[in-house]
Amino acid sequence: MSVSLLLVDDQPLVRAGLRMILESAPDLSVVGEASDAREASREARSLVPDVVLMDLMGGPAGTRAIRAVLEWARPLGHRVRVLALGPQDSEPLLHGALHAGASGFLFKDTPPEELVSAVRVVASGGAVLPPLVLHRLLDEVAPLLPSGEPAGRAPRDPLSVREREVLRLLARGWSNAEIAAHLFVGSTTVKSHVGSILTKLGLRDRVQAVIHAYETGLVRPGEGHANNR
Incomplete structure (x- = not known):
């Protein structure tokens, strides 16, 4: 069963790299991209992806985008899930993302195979956290x-x-x-x-x-x- 994804990151090269990694898996398909929170909300409404892979964008904007996407999607029969990405020192942003309803969080230096696996877990209704974050x-x-x-x-x-x-x-x-x-x-x-x-x-x-x-x-x-x- 194919998993559709929306990529959200303010850097085009990062989005291109993520697309290449994810579309190397036969069951994953990137259906759209967005560069900021407002565009992410608009594209999510238009495309209704299974998973939104969202950079936390260094501030509360990413958290607001997660909340906006999930609040809009909640009445739908098709549930949209969010997997957030952030740097190693983004623990406060991680807490905000989880409170906003994200199903998981990964560091941006996560190996490609672990990223693909995490997307599948989140798409199937599971949750994902790096071992060190989970330990804390x-x-x-x-x-x-x-x-x-x-x-x-x-x-x-x-x-x-x-x-x-x-x-x-x-x-x-x-x-x-x-x-x-x-x-x-x-x-x-x-x-x-x-x-x-x-x-x-x-x-x-x-x-x-x-x-x-x-x-x-x-x-x-x-x-x-x-x-x-």
Whole structure:
């Protein structure tokens, strides 16, 4: 099933690069582009895309555009979802985007394959956040999460020792390459371990795996981030 996209960025070269990356996937189709918030709202109304990939544009204009697009689209039977893009230091803008209703956020230096995967996740109704951002958010909310198990009853752990270590590092915001270097194995091996973890625990994606790690106490708030190891 094809996913239609509207690209929103004030730089034509950036839009051209995004278009090239996204249209390399057979199930993704860029149906329009916009350079600012007002144009984004107008094009979204005209094209009704599945996903709006929107640069936060360095200020509240991006947040207002997200809210305008989603408020207009809400009465429609066809739901429009927004995936926001921003630089590494855009955490305040990220919070605004999430409050406005964005289904996900990615850093602008995200690898192409991860961008394509994120668009598919958002289009299917899921949510996407970089592991480091998710880790920071969970530091704030983890104490409020339920344990998931009655007191005095230890949950069964189907993971191997190595899989638990991979999950612990993943939950701290480490990338596959960083985990591979730390464990002295190949990135393909780490990817295989992650797939096995998701299968054994019945989880959909890395985000759910991180939440599981916090809920089960494998990782605790404040334990450390990828750049503090």
